[in-house]
Amino acid sequence: MKIAVPNKGRLHEPTLELLDRAGLAVESGADRQLYANTVDPDVTVLFARAADIPEYVADGAADMGITGYDQHRESRVENVDDLLDLGFGSCRLVLAAPEDGDITDPGDLAGATVATEFPNVTADYFAAKGIDVEVVEVTGATELTPHVEMADAIVDITSTGTTLRVNRLAVVDDVLDSSVRLFARNDVADDPKVGQVETALGSVLAANDKRYVMLNVPESELDAVEDVLPGMGGPTVMDVEGEDAVAVHAVVDERDVFATVSELKAVGASDILVTEIERLVE
Ligand SMILES: Nc1ncnc2c1ncn2[C@@H]1O[C@H](COP(=O)(O)OP(=O)(O)OP(=O)(O)O)[C@@H](O)[C@H]1O
Ligand SMILES: O=P(O)(O)OC[C@H]1O[C@H](OP(=O)(O)OP(=O)(O)O)[C@H](O)[C@@H]1O
Ligand SMILES: [Mg+2]
Structure with missing residues (x-):
């Protein structure tokens, strides 16, 4: 699987950073090289001009591409489909x-x-x-x-x-x-590797506006804490050994964290930790 990515300019760094966070770090080599390996032996990267990437993918020089939607439209290629809006280069x-x-x-x-x-x-x-x-x-x-x-x-x-x-x-x-998109050529759309790359990049985007909240609470207050933390599929609850308390973990929308932490304290939670999430695969 070859992914064409911008070789320079404003889209270069954020693209490499996103691949890195998605677990597909590009292995560093000479700066101006054409191809590079990633940590996945089945995925290589082809460095190309942002404007050329849709055509490289359409013609088969690469299978997937990352560049601006404006470049996709300008190229007029028809056998390439957008998979994900990557949320930068707007x-x-x-x-x-x-x-x-x-x-x-x-x-x-x-x-x-x-x-x-x-x-x-x-x-x-x-x-x-x-x-x-x-x-x-x-x-x-x-x-x-x-x-x-x-x-x-x-x-x-x-x-x-x-x-x-x-x-x-x-x-x-x-x-x-326009914004930057991940896209693939139609005839490889069903390749499992395409799905894996899409899931990996999507998991970084999904984690961007989420936080992981951890806390301790007396068992008697667990119901109240669960009301404050509806979360994805409900919070994870673990016994704390030798104590009358439980540990609760949950994923919370970033914009709700401030209010949620205040409410958690109010219902008796202690030792509240809030951390960033690197990836989230639902
Ligand atoms: N000012 C901007 N703000 C946000 N996105 C931009 C901006 N300018 C360009 N882009 C996006 O980046 C893509 C690449 O732009 P461009 O080809 O001009 O490269 P560059 O990063 O400006 O480097 P250079 O112009 O030096 O080659 C554009 O097609 C567009 O999607
Ligand atoms: O609304 P603004 O924030 O001012 O951004 C718009 C400018 O950004 C891009 O130029 P770029 O900086 O890429 O220079 P370039 O013309 O060399 O590509 C684009 O071609 C515009 O000229
Ligand atoms: Mg420019």
Whole structure:
């Protein structure tokens, strides 16, 4: 099983970190190598440009891939299916035009020129609206093109909005929401290894917003503690040897931890520990 992952840029580190946490650590070697082993002898990693990954997977150079959904759409590959939203690299592709200009609606661009690093997504967007534009492909610094009369508007990535603001561009319309996805080629979708990789990465995401809570409580108060801790499938309860108390363990949503700990104390729990969870397979 080969997984194509970004070889550099903003998606590289978080992808390797996620694989690491999922128990598929990439074994370090020379920085610029093409292939790397993981701790699983059946899983290797192919380093590629974020934009090339969907095609590498579609063509069979790799079986699974991790990259932005925007790149998946831009590649127009059809034999690749998303398995998981990995929750990082969130951004929007937007149509933007000079803030002091007269383009305030996509329809204002009929017959005009739009510059972008995403010519296919852009062409599909205008075609769906029935608006005829000329799409000019650029490979970077897209935000400059309206100011040097190369284009009337752009389709580009925005996240904080800083780049658009600095270049005095305003959003005219949303084109696509993107985040990083795990995907696989259709013809390997039933391979057990694909399922294992999906489960491993999914278990890290599932654990991200959960905490493990441990506490001791007198046996007489156990019912009250169980009311506070509905948890997944109920808490685990263990006898504490030689004492009239039990130890209780439970998985709690991160956002509920503050309230839960207060309630647990109120019903007589002591020695309360809250820890992070590395992985959670339900
Ligand atoms: N500002 C951003 N915020 C969040 N995600 C982004 C942002 N810019 C890009 N991305 C995501 O990262 C993917 C890769 O971006 P890109 O190919 O520009 O690489 P990079 O990490 O910016 O490195 P470089 O541009 O130096 O090659 C994009 O397709 C998109 O999914
Ligand atoms: O809304 P913002 O937070 O400003 O982010 C948007 C910018 O981020 C990306 O550029 P990147 O930093 O990857 O530089 P690049 O043009 O070299 O890819 C993207 O191409 C935008 O220019
Ligand atoms: Mg970039």
